[in-house]
Amino acid sequence: MATGKCNCGAISVTLKNGLPESSILCHCMSCRASSGSLFTVNLAVNKADLVIDGEQHLREYADKNTDSGSTLLRRFCGTCGSPIVSVVEGNDETQFLKGALFGKGIPKPAAEIFSRNFESWESARDGVHVAEAMPSH
Ligand SMILES: [Zn+2]
Ligand SMILES: [Zn+2]
Known part of the structure; x- marks a missing residue:
């Protein structure tokens, strides 16, 4: 089991089966804007494995x-603004949970997606699969 929380603590997230073995770094422009950083760290988890406490504090932006061209439902804490989880509209079986909620100890990325958005001074991490765009889904 692994538990994480947003900045203000109003929302906590629990993965019943612990952290996955790897993460996915997303360099898409929307992740950049919503995180204030150059990428987000995502944990692709099954809906059934995830428990969110404080759901009444969640707000949602239909991006x-x-x-990718798909509508992404970005759920974030309405109090502190921390991104919590994203799902592709119409397919919430896979939830893209924000890894930074879990503090230190985030699993190593298996892939970096939307690498076409790398700044000239950015490069992929050693040994990590890089995708220009994302396989359509
Ligand atoms: Zn919060
Ligand atoms: Zn993204």
């Missing part, structure tokens, strides 16, 4: 202007 239609995505690099």
